Amino acid sequence: MLDERDRKLLALLQEDAGAPVAALAEKVNLSLSACARRIQRLEESGHIAGRVALLDRDRMGVPTTVFALIKTAHHSDEWIALFSRAIADIPEVVEAHRLTGNYDYILKVVLPRVEHYDVVYKRIVRKVELFDVSASISMEVLKSGTRLPVEHAE
Template sequence: MLDDRDRAILALMQEDAGLAIGVIAEKVHLSTSACSRRIQRLEEEGYIVRRVALLDRTQIGLPTTVFALVRTAHHADDWIESFRRVIADIPEIVEVHRLTGTYDYILKIVLPRVEHYDVIYKAIVRRIELFEVTASISMETLKSGQALPVGYAR
């Protein structure tokens, strides 16, 4: 069971996983060793999955975002596994969700420029059959982040 200090630690680490334990401890009013033990417990219990660095997409040459909506006529397990392998092999596809409704999947694709979408599209359809693909170019990011609201954590 998490308490308010655990939630505060999680919120701080989502904001900056590189914060020194001493800084986190000070902000949540714990000793460094007590804070370190809590962080270790949060990792062991699976609340903290991993620690990563978030890169600036423009700095690394990937300023363009395309969302591709995919419909398929196939829903068998073997097709889904093949689809998983295809998307796993394409690093520009950074996120994929299976959907309810008209489309089956949405892919978030990051690119150096919009014209590069055709390269990714061909890499997908060359390896797996799709019924329909429609893509939309993101004109502006209004909200972006990886941080989750920690108030729901128990």
């Protein structure tokens, strides 16, 4: 069971996973060793799945976002596994979700420019049969982030 210090630590680590343990300990009013033990426990329990560096998309040369909405006529476990393997090998596909509603899947694709979407599209359709693909270009990011709400964690 998590307490308020655990939740505060999780929130702080989402802001800066590279923050020194001493600084975190001070912010949650713990000793250095107690804070380090809590962080280790949160990692071991799976609350902290990993620590990453967030890269600047413009500097990385992939400022364009396209959302590809996919319909398929296939819903077998084998097709889903094939589709998952096909998109796993494409670094421009940074997120993929199975949906309810009119479309079966949505892919978030980051690109150097919109014309590069055709390269990604062809890589997918060479590997797996799709019924319909509709792409939408993001015109503006209104909210983006990786931080999760910590108040619901148990």
